[in-house]
Amino acid sequence: xxxxxxxxxxxxxxxxxxxxxxxxxxxxxxxxxxxxxxxxxxxxxxxxxxxxxxxxxxxxxxxxxxxxxxxxxxxxxxxxxxxxxxxxxxxxxxxxxxxxxxxxxxxxxxxxxxxxxxxxxxxxxxxxxxxxxxxxxxxxxxxxxxxxxxxxxxxxxxxxxxxxxxxxxxxxxxxxxxxxxxxxxxxxxxxxxxxxxxxxxxxxxxxxxxxxxxxxxxxxxxxxxxxxxxxxxxxxxxxxxxxxxxxxxxxxxxxxxxxxxxxxxxxxxxxxxxxxxxxxxxxxxxxxxxxxxxxxxxxxxxxxxxxxxxxxxxxxxxxxxxxxxxxxxxxxxxxxxxxxxxxxxxxxxxxxxxxxxxxxxxxxxxxxxxxxxxxxxxxxxxxxxxxxxxxxxxxxxxxxxxxxxxxxxxxxxxxxxxxxxxxxxxxxxxxxxxxxxxxxxxxxxxxxxxxxxxxxxxxxxxxxxxxxxxxxxxxxxxxxxxxxxxxxxxxxxxxxxxxxxxxxxxxxxxxxxxxxxxxxxxxxxxxxxxxxxxxxxxxxxxxxxxxxxxxxxxxxxxxxxxxxxxxxxxxxxxxxxxxxxxxxxxxxxxxxxx
Amino acid sequence: xxxxxxxxxxxxxxxxxxxxxxxxxxxxxxxxxxxxxxxxxxxxxxxxxxxxxxxxxxxxxxxxxxxxxxxxxxxxxxxxxxxxxxx
Numbered sequence: 026x027x028x029x030x031x032x033x034x035x036x037x038x039x040x041x042x043x044x045x046x047x048x049x050x051x052x053x054x055x056x057x058x059x060x061x062x063x064x065x066x067x068x069x070x071x072x073x074x075x076x077x078x079x080x081x082x083x084x085x086x087x088x089x090x091x092x093x094x095x096x097x098x099x100x101x102x103x104x105x106x107x108x109x110x111x112x113x114x115x116x117x118x119x120x121x122x123x124x125x126x127x128x129x130x131x132x133x134x135x136x137x138x139x140x141x142x143x144x145x146x147x148x149x150x151x152x153x154x155x156x157x158x159x160x161x162x163x164x165x166x167x168x169x170x171x172x173x174x175x176x177x178x179x180x181x182x183x184x185x186x187x188x189x190x191x192x193x194x195x196x197x198x199x200x201x202x203x204x205x206x207x208x209x210x211x212x213x214x215x216x217x218x219x220x221x222x223x224x225x226x227x228x229x230x231x232x233x234x235x236x237x238x239x240x241x242x243x244x245x246x247x248x249x250x251x252x253x254x255x256x257x258x259x260x261x262x263x264x265x266x267x268x269x270x271x272x273x274x275x276x277x278x279x280x281x282x283x284x285x286x287x288x289x290x291x292x293x294x295x296x297x298x299x300x301x302x303x304x305x306x307x308x309x310x311x312x313x314x315x316x317x318x319x320x321x322x323x324x325x326x327x328x329x330x331x332x333x334x335x336x337x338x339x340x341x342x343x344x345x346x347x348x349x350x351x352x353x354x355x356x357x358x359x360x361x362x363x364x365x366x367x368x369x370x371x372x373x374x375x376x377x378x379x380x381x382x383x384x385x386x387x388x389x390x391x392x393x394x395x396x397x398x399x400x401x402x403x404x405x406x407x408x409x410x411x412x413x414x415x416x417x418x419x420x421x422x423x424x425x426x427x428x429x430x431x432x433x434x435x436x437x438x439x440x441x442x443x444x445x446x447x448x449x450x451x452x453x454x455x456x457x458x459x460x461x462x463x464x465x466x467x468x469x470x471x472x473x474x475x476x477x478x479x480x481x482x483x484x485x486x487x488x489x490x491x492x493x494x495x496x497x498x499x500x501x502x503x504x505x506x507x508x509x510x511x512x513x514x515x516x517x518x519x520x521x522x523x524x525x526x527x528x529x530x531x532x533x534x535x536x537x538x539x540x541x542x543x544x545x546x547x548x549x550x551x552x553x554x555x556x557x558x559x560x561x562x563x564x565x566x567x568x569x570x571x572x573x574x575x576x577x578x579x580x581x582x583x584x585x586x587x588x589x590x591x592x593x594x595x596x597x598x599x600x601x602x603x604x605x606x607x608x609x610x611x612x613x614x615x616x617x618x619x
Numbered sequence: 620x621x622x623x624x625x626x627x628x629x630x631x632x633x634x635x636x637x638x639x640x641x642x643x644x645x646x647x648x649x650x651x652x653x654x655x656x657x658x659x660x661x662x663x664x665x666x667x668x669x670x671x672x673x674x675x676x677x678x679x680x681x682x683x684x685x686x687x688x689x690x691x692x693x694x695x696x697x698x699x700x701x702x703x704x705x706x
Contacts, residue, residue, distance in 0.1 A: 091677075096673055096676065096677075098677075099654060099655075099673075099676035099677050102676065102677050102678075102680075102681065103650045103654055103676060103680050103681070106680075106681045106684050107646065107650050107680065107684055109684065109688065110642070110643070110646045110684050110687050110688060111643075111646075113688045113691060114639050114642060114643060114687075114688075114691055115639070118695075232678060233667075235669065235677075235678065236666055236667030236668050236669040236674060236678075237667060237668055238668055244668075245665075245667070245668020245669065246668060247668055247669050247670070247673075248668060263662070263669075263670055263673040269655065269656070272655055273651060273655050273656070276650065276651065276654075276655065277651070280650075300695070300696070300699070303688075303691065303692050303695060304692055306688055307685070307688040307689055307691075307692055310684060310685050310688055311685055314681050314682070314684070314685050317681055318678050318681050318682070321677040321678060596628075599632050599635070600628050600631065600632070600704060601699065601704055601705070602704060602705040606705075
């Protein structure tokens, strides 16, 4: 079978599995629809969280970003894993003990305020819609790049699949499809990585190859990469041109943002106790670390391989027969442009402009010692996508990588849809505007909201094709989550004195400041010289998080303390088992009373 | 009996906070400390063929994050047993 057939085979097979799971896991109650009945095994939930978490950006763009940024790419590696420590230690067990459905649910109850709940809904919706745009774009890229399907049609197909299993199965359907998607993803990511590692370092474990020697030499792979890159006029791979404070802030914004992302938090509502939530966070990070410790290895190998095979290669024009011309160049002692390069050129992800008209491809950095202009421009997503071909793996592996990329995008999109649908049906309708709706009506509202959200997401995704690459778009969501949601959830658990006034002010401060800063510097022509304290828009969420915390604390101290019932509630969520026990107690009393 | 429970709960919460602060301190040191603030100094050492600070930022800190959550789970279970919290 050829590559396209294999790709169709894997994509159709995996899509079939997802739909099969959805039919099997149809949600029958709001409990099942919102939180999969609070009854998912911690390890399975960990796996689902891994898939939920690792988006199209993690799967497609991250390794490529690291390949280009070198040490600068560390912000994503530490940021997108370190957040789980915060989640496990500070938030997940307590929110699970609280035992409701959504993040605004916690905010509304803890701060005894409908207004606070509605603002939390706005934050959750903003985060989720920004994030989902990146996923839908990823789906479009995967379809158009591999199957020759039109970009927009790709998005429609992807939306239809998510529609079926999210609307039908709710959180229960999503959970078990995410488990399947994790398996597809991790396999698709690590298999090519192992082979690339063998080629570059001779070590089958990418994490060990990363710190090992370049194949056939006594020189460490990273040292060789540093030398090669500086000779071409790039900065050393193990260094960065970002300032220390900026690297610090971006990493922190991604970490705190991760722990405040509603679609990640709600995954921990699906297990059955605070203890299970802790364990589940541990499992999630183990599953995530498998991919995240492989990514920097892929990044370094890919950069090395790119320099070695593409730089100074003789270009072969489109009209010429690749095989004969390549053999000719080799016999003349030259290096022909690699076959995978020619293949991927068609997608527009790679380009070559022969500026000095010598027919040779020169890859150079901004400070090239020989003053030759750079002629090759690779897109960041290319490395993960082209890996299997670079490693000369069989055609079926490429099909698998496509299925993996789609799994990454769809699983995250589905998790986000749950946040959007429950925020509308549960928090806005049931808890704020139409409290007397029945469970059946609420379910219908949830399904309709999910359906509307899928369609909206599809449109945003199509529009997003004109936005910069996936990982950068996603970074916006983290700033908002870090500055507006994290502070009030954290204070709500660890500081009993935190009250309604403080929470509302803190959320608004975080939201408005972060959105204004990012919009100004990303869309309204702000320049790098204007950055406050040298902090980029990607890292500003961390700075505004402190502002938001301070505003919240001060305003709480100058206004009345929260009611006694709320203070008792905070005491209860700190001790595992208490909230559930009290509910049983109340039910017993109701029964004996009637 | 009730007083005992109240006191145990207070002690449990205090122990939980202490454990949380200790682990977060390590979390900060291995990532922001070793991977960012002091990486230049640590790069003078190496692990295998990688500069140590660079490796901590790209791989090492992630392994320690996993360890931290595992330690937290074990210790919390122990605390819950000690103070008679059902969980």
